[in-house]
Amino acid sequence: MKNLIKLFAVTFVSVAFAAGSLSAVEINKIHFLIPGGAGGGWDGTARGTGEALTKAGLIDSATFENMSGGGGGKAIGYMIENSKSNHGTLMVNSTPIVIRSLTKVFPQNFRDLTLIAGTIGDYAALVVPAGSSYKNFKDLVSAYKKNPESVAIGGGSVPGSMDHLVPAMAFKAAGADPTKVKYIPFDGGGKAMAGLLSGEVDALSTGFSEAVGMANSGKVRIIAVTSQDRVDAAPSAPTLIEQGYNVTFVNWRGFFAAPDLPSNMRKAYIEVLGKMYNTPEWEKVRARNGWVNIYNPGDKFMVFLAEQEKVIGDLMRELGFL
Amino acid sequence: MLDGMLLGLETAFTFQNLFFAGLGCFIGTIIGMLPGLGPMSVVAIMIPVSLQIGDPSTTLILLAGVYYGAIFGGSTSSILINAPGEAAVVATAFDGYPMARKGQAGKALTIAAISSFSGGTIGVVLLMLFAPALAGFAILFWSAEYFALMLLGLSAVSAFAGKGKVLKAVMMTLLGLMLATVGESSLFHAPRFTMGVMDLQSGINFVTLAMGLFAVPEAFFLAIDKIRSKKTGKSGAGSSKKSQEISNLRINRKEAKAIVPVIARQSIQGFLIGVMPGTGATIASFLGYAVERNLASPEEREEFGKGSIKGLAAPETANNAASTGSFVPLLTLGIPGSGTTAVLLGAFIALNLQPGPQLLQERPEVFWSIIMSMYFGNIILLVLNLPLVPYIAKLLSIPRTFLIPFVLFFAMAGAYIGQNNATELLLLLGFGVVAIILRFAEYPLPPLLIGFVLGQMFEDNLGRAMRNANGIEFVWERPMTLTLILSAVVFILFPLLRDWLVNKRKKI
Numbered sequence: 001m002k003n004l005i006k007l008f009a010v011t012f013v014s015v016a017f018a019a020g021s022l023s024a025v026e027i028n029k030i031h032f033l034i035p036g037g038a039g040g041g042w043d044g045t046a047r048g049t050g051e052a053l054t055k056a057g058l059i060d061s062a063t064f065e066n067m068s069g070g071g072g073g074k075a076i077g078y079m080i081e082n083s084k085s086n087h088g089t090l091m092v093n094s095t096p097i098v099i100r101s102l103t104k105v106f107p108q109n110f111r112d113l114t115l116i117a118g119t120i121g122d123y124a125a126l127v128v129p130a131g132s133s134y135k136n137f138k139d140l141v142s143a144y145k146k147n148p149e150s151v152a153i154g155g156g157s158v159p160g161s162m163d164h165l166v167p168a169m170a171f172k173a174a175g176a177d178p179t180k181v182k183y184i185p186f187d188g189g190g191k192a193m194a195g196l197l198s199g200e201v202d203a204l205s206t207g208f209s210e211a212v213g214m215a216n217s218g219k220v221r222i223i224a225v226t227s228q229d230r231v232d233a234a235p236s237a238p239t240l241i242e243q244g245y246n247v248t249f250v251n252w253r254g255f256f257a258a259p260d261l262p263s264n265m266r267k268a269y270i271e272v273l274g275k276m277y278n279t280p281e282w283e284k285v286r287a288r289n290g291w292v293n294i295y296n297p298g299d300k301f302m303v304f305l306a307e308q309e310k311v312i313g314d315l316m317r318e319l320g321f322l
Numbered sequence: 323m324l325d326g327m328l329l330g331l332e333t334a335f336t337f338q339n340l341f342f343a344g345l346g347c348f349i350g351t352i353i354g355m356l357p358g359l360g361p362m363s364v365v366a367i368m369i370p371v372s373l374q375i376g377d378p379s380t381t382l383i384l385l386a387g388v389y390y391g392a393i394f395g396g397s398t399s400s401i402l403i404n405a406p407g408e409a410a411v412v413a414t415a416f417d418g419y420p421m422a423r424k425g426q427a428g429k430a431l432t433i434a435a436i437s438s439f440s441g442g443t444i445g446v447v448l449l450m451l452f453a454p455a456l457a458g459f460a461i462l463f464w465s466a467e468y469f470a471l472m473l474l475g476l477s478a479v480s481a482f483a484g485k486g487k488v489l490k491a492v493m494m495t496l497l498g499l500m501l502a503t504v505g506e507s508s509l510f511h512a513p514r515f516t517m518g519v520m521d522l523q524s525g526i527n528f529v530t531l532a533m534g535l536f537a538v539p540e541a542f543f544l545a546i547d548k549i550r551s552k553k554t555g556k557s558g559a560g561s562s563k564k565s566q567e568i569s570n571l572r573i574n575r576k577e578a579k580a581i582v583p584v585i586a587r588q589s590i591q592g593f594l595i596g597v598m599p600g601t602g603a604t605i606a607s608f609l610g611y612a613v614e615r616n617l618a619s620p621e622e623r624e625e626f627g628k629g630s631i632k633g634l635a636a637p638e639t640a641n642n643a644a645s646t647g648s649f650v651p652l653l654t655l656g657i658p659g660s661g662t663t664a665v666l667l668g669a670f671i672a673l674n675l676q677p678g679p680q681l682l683q684e685r686p687e688v689f690w691s692i693i694m695s696m697y698f699g700n701i702i703l704l705v706l707n708l709p710l711v712p713y714i715a716k717l718l719s720i721p722r723t724f725l726i727p728f729v730l731f732f733a734m735a736g737a738y739i740g741q742n743n744a745t746e747l748l749l750l751l752g753f754g755v756v757a758i759i760l761r762f763a764e765y766p767l768p769p770l771l772i773g774f775v776l777g778q779m780f781e782d783n784l785g786r787a788m789r790n791a792n793g794i795e796f797v798w799e800r801p802m803t804l805t806l807i808l809s810a811v812v813f814i815l816f817p818l819l820r821d822w823l824v825n826k827r828k829k830i
Contacts, residue, residue, distance in 0.1 A: 037741055051370075066742040070520035071506060071513075074743075077520070103511060105523075152790055160511040184465075184786055187508040187600075187779075190658035190667070194599040197655065198461035200790065213671065217656055217678030288373065288672040321511060 027268045029061045033091040035075035037068045045253045046092040048285040049119065049276070056279035058272050072096065073106045080112055083258040087265060090116060094253040095162055098309050102316060103160070109309075114261040115301045116269045118254035120286070121294035123208040123231065124166040126153075126224040127215070129196060132203075137224040137243050140203060141174040148180035154201035156189035160321040163192075163205040166226060166249055169315060173245040179319050196220065207251060209233075209290045226250070231292075250294055250308075254301065270297045326682070327450065330690020334698065339383050342375070343695045346384040347702045350391020357399060357736025358529050360408035361392040361645075362661040369669050378673040379688050383695040385669055386649075389662060390442055390696070393603065393645050394703045397434045397638060402427060402717055403729045405537035407736055409528055409775045410603035410641045413478070413611045415536060416768055417626065417633030424629050427715040428570045433631055434638045435707045436573075437585055441639035442700040444589035445596070445646030450693050454682065457654040460597050466796040468600050469783035470806030472776050475605045477813035478612035479769040481626050481633075488818060491769045494760075498773020499780070501526055507778065509785040521745040530746045531774060533733035534753025535767050541729040542758050544722055570712075580622075581635040584614050592640030596647025599659025600783075603641040603648075604775055610640030612813060620824075623817075627768075646696065653677050653689060 030053065032046040043066065050062030067075040072093065079091050091113070101109030126137065134140045144151045155163025164185070168178035184201050186192035189210045196204040197219060204211075204220075208227070212234045214220045222237035226249035230239055240247045257269060276282045277293060286293065296304045316322045333339065346368075353364045368388050372381045393410065400406040401418035414434065421430035463471070476495065483491035504515045505525030516522040588610045595606040614636040615626045626633045651657040656678035658664035670677050675685060682689045718725070733754075737746040757767060787796050787803075798804055 047370075068524065068741050069743050069745065070523040073523065074520050105511075105513065149792070158506070158508055158511050182789075184790055185508050186786070187782055188664065190664050191600050194461055194651065194655075194657045194659070195465070197657070198464055200464040213676045214656055214678070216676055217680050219655065219678065289668070290671050 025262075025264050025268045027059055027265075027272050029059055029063070029088065030269075030272075031086075031089045032062060032064045033075055033079065033086075033089050034064060034066045035068065035072035035091065035093065037066055041253070042072075042092045042094065044289060045094075045120065045291075046090075048289060048291075049092075049255075049273075052276055052279060052282040052285045053272065056276065056281040058275055058279070071100065071105065073100070076106060076108055076113070079256070079258055080108060083260050086258040087261055090255040090257055090269065092253065093256055095251045095308070098305060098312060099161060099316075102309065102313050102322060110256065110305050113256040113259055114266055115298065115305070116255040116257050116266065117273050117298065118252040118294060118296035118301050118304060119273060120254075120291040121250045121252040122292060124162065124226040124249050124251060125206060125208040125211040125222050125237065126167060126170070127196065127204040127206060127211045127220045127222050128202065129199075130219055130221055132221065134203065134223060136238065137170065137174075137240060137245065140223065141171065141176060144171055144180075145174075145176050148177070149182055151203065152182045152184050152201040153203045153205055154184045154186055154192045154195045155205040156186055156192040158185050159183050160316060160319065162249075162251055165312060165315055165319075166247075167203075167205045168319060169247050169249065169311075170224065170240055170245055172315070172318075173240070173247045178315065193220075209292070212237075252294060252296070252304075254296065266298070273297070326686045326690045327694070329687050330692075330694040333379050333687045333691035334383065334694035338377075339380050339691065339695060340698060342380050342384040343387045343699045344702045346387020347391040347394075347699050348706060350388040350393075351395035351703065351706060353388075354392030354395025354407075355398045356739075357405060357407040357533065357732050358739035359392075360396070360410075360662075361389050362665055364392045365389050365662055365669075366665045369665070369672070372669070373672055378675060378685075379691045381673060382666075382669065382688065382692050383699075385666060386692055386696060387699045387702075389666065390642065390645055390699060391703060393642055394435075394438050394442075394707065397438070398431065398714060399732065401430045401434060401634075402714070403537060403725075403732060404540045405729065405732055405736065406532050407529060409532075410607055410645075411637075412532065412604070412768070412771055412775065413607040413637035414634065414641075416481070416611065416637070417628070417630045418638075419536075420627070420629035421631070421634065422715075422718060426570075426629070427718050428711055429573060429631075430634060431711045431715055432573060432708065433577075433581065433634050435704060435711065437581070437588075437635040437638035438642045439700050439704040440585045441589045441592060441642035442646055442703070443697065444586075445593045445643040446693060446696040446700065448590070448593050449646055449649060449696075453650050453654055453693070454679075456597050456650045457679075459594070460599060460651040460655060460657070460659070463598050463600070463802075464796075464800070465783040465786035465790065466800050466803040467806060468598075469780065469787055470803045470810065471595075471601060471605065472780040472783060473810040474806055474813060475608045475612075475776050476772065476780070477810050478608040479772050480814050480817045481612065481615045482766040482769050483818065487764075487766060490765050494765055494767065494769040495773040498770040498775075499777040501531070501770075502774045502777025503781065507785075508782050521743060521749075525778070526749070526774070527737070527741055527746060528775065530737040530741075530749050531753055532771060533736050534750045535757045535771055537729055537733040537736075538750065538754030539757045539761050539767075541726045541733070542754070543761070544726050544729070577631055581631055584632050584635045585639045587617075588614070588636050588639035589643045592643030593647040595640070596644030596659075597650045599648075599651045599657050600779075601644075602660045603644040605779075606640040606644035606647075607637035608772060608776070610636040616813065616817065627766075649692075653681065653692070654679065656681075 034046045036042045053059045100106045128134045157163045164183045168181050172178040195201050215222050224240045225237050372384045375381050396411040397414045400411045400415035404419040406412045406415050418430045479495045506513045513523045592606040648659045651659045652663045658667045737750040
């Protein structure tokens with residue numbers, strides 16, 4: 001009985017304290033929820049971020065939980081259903097949350113969660129073999145306009161996902177019909193690259209960081225990057241914009257919190273993640289993984305996602321995926 | 323090239339590098355024995371730790387050791403308790419477990435260790451001599467050929483189709499192919515056959531299915547099989563003799579003679595299959611099993627699936643040779659052919675190294691020291707494993723009261739660990755119950771698992787090839803595809819035809 005009273009007292013005090021300190025909270029520990037198994041991209045992002053935050057002393061401890069199922073949908077559902085007990089949890093996610101919500105594979109979308117920040121990203125790239133007759137994106141466009149079936153474009157993900165949408169977007173910007181893209185889906189970027197080198201496909205749509213290494217080895221050439229300006233890692237790779245096609249695309253990764261997260265806690269999470277960028281610990285993790293810092297905190301993140309959702313949604317409707 | 327090799331030897335044979343190669347092998351073997359953690363997860367777990375070492379050669383030597391150590395260790399649970407923890411060691415259970423059931427666990431583990439060692443070592447020799455030359459071979463195949471190769475891999479089911487079981491084996495293969503279609507494939511944007519269950523959206527987890535089909539029924543039959551337990555329990559002299567045989571690891575000359583050609587063939591075949599991105603150790607082990615069964619004499623063929631030493635040596639040699647072969651596209655082209663080599667590629671990049679043609683020119687010491695350390699690693703694995711065989715094999719002589727919960731725990735841990743999803747346990751139970759019923763009805767279960775493992779790659783490659791050719795013209799337009807498909811047909815039909823002829827002759 002005594003214990004029970006004590007418990008009540010503690011609860012009361014802590015509730016009162018929490019109410020009283022709405023204006024200033026400090027994040028001491030973060031529980032990272034990873035919607036996939038160990039070893040994947042989401043897993044690496046969450047664990048890398050947690051490692052940098054703790055080693056830099058920005059938080060005391062980070063814990064991780066892998067919750068696979070539904071291609072990530074289970075974890076989203078879990079965050080929403082158990083919102084109250086998950087104020088200490090950040091869930092990692094990436095561009096697919098936008099695409100999968102559009103295709104209704106996920107019953108919810110990013111608006112059902114509290115947006116914290118997009119933290120890292122990767123541009124997309126179009127790649128051809130070093131000996132290809134396509135010297136730039138314009139060559140590819142003119143071949144495509146003549147006969148779309150003659151340009152097989154490989155990618156590491158299913159039709160209707162990023163690797164498919166990027167060339168469709170680019171062809172559309174060039175005034176060609178985006179629905180005619182002959183997209184050949186491979187099981188992962190590595191096998192898609194093998195498909196390019198074996199001559200099975202004529203061009204490859206892939207992540208920029210994956211393409212850079214191969215381009216440096218001289219086996220392939222990057223004919224288009226979806227960034228605003230040329231990227232330092234591959235200064236010879238031209239952007240779509242400079243070739244006259246107004247297309248940009250970022251495959252982002254970032255963090256989401258429970259739907260009813262108090263606004264002061266949201267602010268605190270954003271602050272902690274923002275501070276992380278200037279630490280050498282983060283730089284070490286970032287360099288190790290070849291990530292690009294693309295920081296989109298809070299409301300900026302919402303604007304970015306809404307924009308991406310619109311662009312992708314329109315295109316997918318046009319391609320007949322929605 | 324000779325300079326490179328010497329440089330590699332020099333780098334690999336420093337105390338530091340030898341130590342870390344050994345450490346990597348040790349860690350890999352131990353974690354690889356656990357269910358649910360295949361080579362890919364083990365390597366992924368070890369990367370952040372190994373990057374602390376600093377020296378790129380040493381880091382990669384350690385990781386490579388972890389990789390082939392994990393493959394080495396994976397066979398143990400297949401042989402002892404019929405619980406293959408990853409796809410590449412499924413074929414190991416086909417004959418390894420029946421041998422263990424016959425009381426030859428020690429011998430089975432020894433053969434597995436020696437086959438793995440030989441496959442790995444011969445693989446390294448081939449890697450060393452031909453890696454740069456094989457770069458072209460690695461990108462020879464298109465999806466059309468991979469599809470045909472999967473078909474060839476499926477012909478391994480014919481090994482279980484003997485004695486009026488043809489229809490049953492075919493049915494189980496089809497069931498396996500059907501199970502492989504559950505969830506999202508890499509060809510379509512929508513989940514299939516999930517019945518609205520979110521946990522099925524990513525498809526059925528391999529380890530859950532394998533444990534449910536093999537390990538769970540094993541625990542069940544151990545529990546209900548009173549007659550067998552009485553036999554071993556009553557005759558005290560017999561049981562002590564049996565336990566002696568369990569830990570006996572000697573192979574006689576006749577057996578050695580039988581497996582040497584198998585090891586020689588499968589080292590080369592497995593290596594070549596491993597070189598091609600998009601196949602890997604699993605296909606290599608199934609194909610190795612199928613090829614050796616077809617090459618065996620009629621009496622030996624009867625033994626396959628019932629504890630044939632050839633049937634054990636073939637997949638064990640092939641999967642290790644294939645794992646070594648998968649370094650060819652990684653080191654020479656920078657292409658990861660499997661999940662594990664993709665994770666390894668991440669480690670290269672973290673070290674500011676780009677695997678590919680220029681690695682050999684710019685950092686020859688890294689390139690060659692990895693290869694050289696593999697020789698040493700394989701020896702370590704053999705030295706590490708052989709003395710342990712009697713102790714590991716003794717596991718089977720512990721009383722059933724302890725063995726049954728152990729097997730069940732192993733199966734449940736395997737299903738749960740990789741996914742962290744409790745639904746896997748329900749699925750495990752479901753598969754287990756179905757498998758027990760199927761075993762009572764005398765349906766062979768290995769074809770189901772072969773169908774499941776190859777099913778997704780089979781469908782993906784067929785779909786890709788058809789999309790690219792806008793039809794199925796590729797079957798006759800690409801000579802390589804046609805050759806492979808015809809070989810598959812011969813592989814599947816030939817044994818059936820042969821059995822039929824033999825039966826007919828007997829009747830007359």
